[in-house]
Amino acid sequence: MRTILVTGAAGYVGGALTRRLLDQPETSVIGVDFCAMDHGAEGVREIIGRPGFTFVREDIRNTDAIEPLLERADAVVHLAAIVGDPACRRDPDETVSINIDATGRLIDASKRHGIEHFVFVSTCSNYGVSDTSTLVTEDGDLNPVSLYAESKVAVEKRLLENGDLPATVCRFATVYGVAPRMRFDLTVNQFTIEALRDGVLEIYGEQFWRPYVHVEDAARGVQLVLAKPDVAVGRVYNVGDSEENYTKGMMYELLKERLPDLEAKWVSIDEDPRSYKVSFQRIADELGYETTWDVPRGMDQIIEYARLGAFPEPKAPRFRN
Template identity: 40%
Template sequence: MPTPFMTPASSDHLALFHNSLRNLSGLRPTLGAVLRISTDITSIWIAFLFGWLIIGGHNLAELIAPHSVWIALLIGLLSIVQIATYTAVGLYTCPGSYSLSTKIYLIVAANLTLLLIGSGIMSITAAPTNLNFGLLTTTLVASAIPLSLARVGSAVLRMENWQGDGSRQHEEADDNKVLVIGGAGYIGSALVEELLNLGLQVSVLDAMHYGEETLSRVAGHQNLKIVREDFRHIEALTRAISGVGSVIHLGGLVGDPACAVDTDLTVDVNVTATKVIGEIAKARGVHRFIFASSCSVYGASDQIVNEDSHFNPQSLYARSKVASEAVLNSLNDHNFAVTCLRFATIYGISGRTRFDLVVNLLCAKAVRDGVITVYGADQWRPFVHVQDVARAITITLRAPIELVAGDVFNVGSDAQNYTLGEVAELIKRQAPDAQITADDTFLDKRNYRVSFDKIRTKLGFEPAWTLERGIAQVLAIVRSNQVGHYSLPTYSNVLYLKECGTKSFGSFKITGWENDLMNIDHIHPAANRSAA
């Protein structure tokens, strides 16, 4: 969803111009956008015809006469300029992010600006016959009325749909209802099935960038509701959150390479939006909020790290997780229980297969290319299967709320801390024809071994999958040709962004506070503050 057009200070003109271009390029031919644009063009022409017929005393025959046809063409050009202006300020690309009064203000401001520009042009050029300042004024000023009324009508309809009989507006949070943001992704497609098997009513809020087939195994389930929207769309987000007892936030750009493609977009999607989601969830009475973080926040360490260790993130992705944890930590209180789960490096097959994860990628290359290329064989990483991640989330969701409120847990197992060289050897045992090659020219500073004692002792979580079993699963899938070539963009977050671009994700609305939070090195858990 493109970014709202903000009124900048004088020093922000470049950012304003940049956001305008983002909004223009982010316009998509959705049904809502087409209806809005069609209504607005109709309003402009109604205002012009009112000025031509009623104020000017002309008739339609005069309008199509040879000496007046230029007026119709100019008004058509004016309507195109108006629509482009409305797009630039975000009225079509992010209407849900504006209040009604802001929309009306933008319409009036845009029309007055065009009136001043048009009047200036008319004062220095010869206008066609019958086109005068009065007609131009009537067209631009009068059109603001139906344009504004259209927004009022839309707001009223949404309010009626939202309130219904008056009870939905204050719908109580139901602990049997769960919203999974990003539920069609790699983790989400595994998690949703787990939640449905528990008998929960599950809503998925996802823009479906990678297609809807990721949830094909549960499509049509009576307890599943899919909302195909960007989670940065405020109205859609608020509707989706209303009445749910728990929110599981898996949405965002994932992976170091993918996040590096567009840094501003990454901060917007991963940090700014997380703050908005957390605040809306808290305001709507949600009881539990589970956030998908990452063990990559530890970055580089020669020691075995745990949940109390200081951060040392080595990438924008990791720093975005640090900032998101800090934001959500500040929202935790006795009515809003926030839990952050720091996942180990994930592997395995789910509804949305990925081959941009180290284990999955090396397995695919072993089968397809006969080569297992390792970058930094001595680097330590913790690993966990995607199904075990889904199970860890459900365990957290069902745990006594006082046990997880304001707390953070590493998700994985001590036994699955491996060096990348050891991972390559495990793969070769099951793909003996592949050759291991080392490439130390690529410098990756990440190196961390993680303790998972806390989630084991406090929540009783133990992974069901071993790395060897997960490798066998991935190798079998690749060998069976059930999936396409591992290099296809659909299997890689970074390749998808490079192939399809970032326009489908819209623009950004970074405000400045995000960078400060991405540079902190430690968070004192809210649970500890409460206990103190």
């Protein structure tokens, strides 16, 4: 039996990943989440009590509580963080405390307890501003333009430069799609629900490029990394698909095909200059990773769920970070 400790297990990706891991034979999961946000334990509520799953409500900053869990674990997937630029800007001190300081202590504790594989979930936001005439690879320059990305880059450097903990870095594209703990503060999800309910989109920076990956494919990427430590340890992987780079303008056109009466209000803004097109060839070549979703299908999924009444209050705080 292999035991995997997943921090941030009740979150957007955490809930999807935990279910996938539990579906594997001879795998148990220890899920850790402080559940301090409005969504609480929503990501795992339905599976609490499932055989092979132990859920612990705890702050990862509490090292005394985390250490005994590491004694029982073979691998760690570290998702717990203050996620996203707006959330990090709201309380910079707490962001540093959780995303950098507590993560550093978790890394040190993982070394002490002989963790066999530490998977750190990072972000393609680390690329910041890059030349969009080409696809940036894992070896490209990191240009973080937000505290969120800066915190991820700091941890990446600590993991990769130290080298004494078997580790893999997964840089996620911007995630979207329906999940046990739903979010509507992510571009595809937000655009789709607002287009459906309001009939109009206010679009900032329509020319900037970003890569996107469905939440289930993001979870599958981590699952695959865990399954192939002989290849993945010591590597950095962008997690997504090279064909899934879009501008917001392109997203509007995709939604317009689905909702012909949709209108747009184009707003010029320079607050978020991030623009990057990303290559995901390495994870495909080295691990055989392929995505199973694309953005158009993800939009269809959200529209279908919404029309069935799954999201009666999409502006509620529990749907946001």
